[in-house]
Amino acid sequence: MADVGRLAGVTHQTVSRVLNGKGYVKESTRIKVEEAIRELSYRPNRIARSLTRGRSETVGVLAVRGPGNGIFESLLHGLTHAAGEAGYSVVIANLNEDPGTRAADAAVIRTFERFISEGVDGVIVLTGYYDLANSVRAGAGALPVAMVFGPAIDGISVTTIDSFRGGELAAEHLLKLGHRAIVHVAGVRGRHDSDQREAGFRAALARYELEPVAVLHGSWTPRSGYEIGRELCSRKDFTAVFAANDQMALGVIHALTAGGRRVPDDVSVVGYDDIEEAPYFIPPLTSVRQDFELLGSRALSSLLTVVSYGSTEHISIRPALTVRESTASPRA
Numbered sequence: 634m635a636d637v638g639r640l641a642g643v644t645h646q647t648v649s650r651v652l653n654g655k656g657y658v659k660e661s662t663r664i665k666v667e668e669a670i671r672e673l674s675y676r677p678n679r680i681a682r683s684l685t686r687g688r689s690e691t692v693g694v695l696a697v698r699g700p701g702n703g704i705f706e707s708l709l710h711g712l713t714h715a716a717g718e719a720g721y722s723v724v725i726a727n728l729n730e731d732p733g734t735r736a737a738d739a740a741v742i743r744t745f746e747r748f749i750s751e752g753v754d755g756v757i758v759l760t761g762y763y764d765l766a767n768s769v770r771a772g773a774g775a776l777p778v779a780m781v782f783g784p785a786i787d788g789i790s791v792t793t794i795d796s797f798r799g800g801e802l803a804a805e806h807l808l809k810l811g812h813r814a815i816v817h818v819a820g821v822r823g824r825h826d827s828d829q830r831e832a833g834f835r836a837a838l839a840r841y842e843l844e845p846v847a848v849l850h851g852s853w854t855p856r857s858g859y860e861i862g863r864e865l866c867s868r869k870d871f872t873a874v875f876a877a878n879d880q881m882a883l884g885v886i887h888a889l890t891a892g893g894r895r896v897p898d899d900v901s902v903v904g905y906d907d908i909e910e911a912p913y914f915i916p917p918l919t920s921v922r923q924d925f926e927l928l929g930s931r932a933l934s935s936l937l938t939v940v941s942y943g944s945t946e947h948i949s950i951r952p953a954l955t956v957r958e959s960t961a962s963p964r965a
Contacts, residue, residue, distance in 0.1 A: 634675075641669040690721050692936060693748035693776075695741065697728045697760035704906055704925050705759065708781070711929030712757065719937060724753060732762035732823070741768035749775055755936045757781060761824040777943075779936035781928060784825040790945040792932040796826040799921040799952040800833025803875045803903045806919065806954055808841055810962045812873040812901060817848045818861050818885060820877040830877050830905065846871045853877075855884040862888025872900060872963040879904035879911050879920055886914065886959070897961040907955050917957035924950065 634645040634652075641648070643662060650656040651666045658666075669675075694712065696705055709725070716723050726744045730737040748756055755777035758769050766786055772778055779790040807815055817834050820827030831848060838844060849864070851857035858881030865874070866888060876882035882904030886896050894900050896916060904911060907922035931948050938944060 636673055637666065637669045637675050640673065641665040689752040689754055691751070691753045692716060692721055692723055692933070693744075693751070693753040693756040694723055694725045695728060695744050695748075695756060695758045695760075696725060697732060697758070697762060697765065704908065704923070707925035708759065708929040711926030712933050713929075714926070715930035715933040719933065721754075721933075721937075724748070724751060728760075732760070732765050737765065738768045741765060741772065745772035745775060755779070755940045757932050757936050758783070761826040763823055763825060777936060777939040779932055779939060781932045782826055785947055788945060790935040790939055790947070792928060792935050792948040792950075793826070794923045794928055794950045794952055796829035796952075797833035797836070799905060799923070800830040800835075800875075801837045802833075802921050802952060802954045803830075803905065804834045804837035806956065806960065807873045807875065807901060807903060808837065810873075810901065810960060812963055813841070813843060814846050814871045815843075815873045815875060816865060816871045817845050818858060818874060818876040818881050819848050819850045820853055820881075822850055827877055834875055851877070851881045851884075853880060855880045855887075857881060858884025859888045861885060863892065865889065866892030866894060873902070873960070874900060875903045875905075877905050879906045879908045879914075879918060882918055882920070882959075883914060886916075886918075897959055898964065901960040901963070903960060911955070912957065914959065916959045919957045919960040920955055922953045922955050 634648045637648045638645045643666060647658060647662065648666055650658050651663055713723050728737060728740050730740050745756065756772065757779050759781045761782035763784060766784065769778060769780060770786060779792065781792050783791055785791055817831060819831050835845065849861050851861055858876060862885035874885055876885055882902055886902055889896055889900055896902050904918045904920040907920040911918040911920045928950060931950065935946055935948055938946065
């Protein structure tokens with residue numbers, strides 16, 4: 634910075650203001666500094682800057698990926714974009730062990746130890762599994778932590794999309810169309826988002842004094858939706874299906890169609906997530922939309938609030954329903 638300042642005829646403090654975009658600098662002075670930066674091919678020394686600020690300007694992300702969780706790509710895109718805007722780098726670690734096992738708990742602890750050794754400023758944990766709550770709580774004692782998808786944990790920031798409301802939206806749509814016999818293809822047991830979608834779905838039905846025809850648990854994958862759909866082909870006691878994610882909805886539609894049931898003429902189907910492929914299903918899928926890029930951005934902001942001020946917060950983003958051709962009123 635001193636070399637840039639000498640070439641531009643300004644102090645290194647002025648160079649710093651130009652680089653950081655903070656403080657007033659005359660436009661003519663800014664132009665001289667930028668020209669000097671280009672001439673000298675100057676690049677800020679990230680390590681030196683981190684030492685000065687007492688931070689690494691790096692955050693760790695622990696992603697607990699279950700089967701069928703392709704939505705992580707959109708979430709991570711939003712998170713890493715927001716991190717870049719804030720001047721932060723992101724280090725990502727994936728947890729491949731099954732949640733609820735000692736191996737998973739040990740892996741979480743090892744990951745936090747790795748993040749500590751790498752000097753990250755904080756950690757974002759992407760998981761909805763209850764079984765990992767204790768491990769995450771332990772990690773939060775060593776580093777600032779924010780969770781995505783998870784249940785509320787005292788002392789830890791949580792950013793999520795309101796799955797309870799999402800379940801309500803799916804049920805309310807089908808109820809308004811006139812459906813009264815609805816099956817729910819639920820997600821994996823032991824996940825906060827899966828449980829909340831089912832709870833919201835049941836709450837909406839209860840206002841009509843109804844119960845689900847059945848609640849059948851899948852594993853988030855198209856295969857599990859297909860297998861459940863094949864079971865449903867032998868039943869005639871329902872007119873609609875609410876699947877807890879779009880991948881399972883795809884499998885359900887495939888199985889119903891192969892079994893001679895038309896969607897939506899015979900059975901309406903609602904999915905969840907509104908993935909990029911949802912408009913191209915046959916028929917195009919009605920789905921509860923989650924804004925994963927916004928979720929990732931808000932999670933990063935929440936973590937930086939913990940890092941900077943030590944204060945935690947719980948953020949809940951509202952989902953929305955996208956109506957397409959996979960739903961219709963039941964036949965009389």
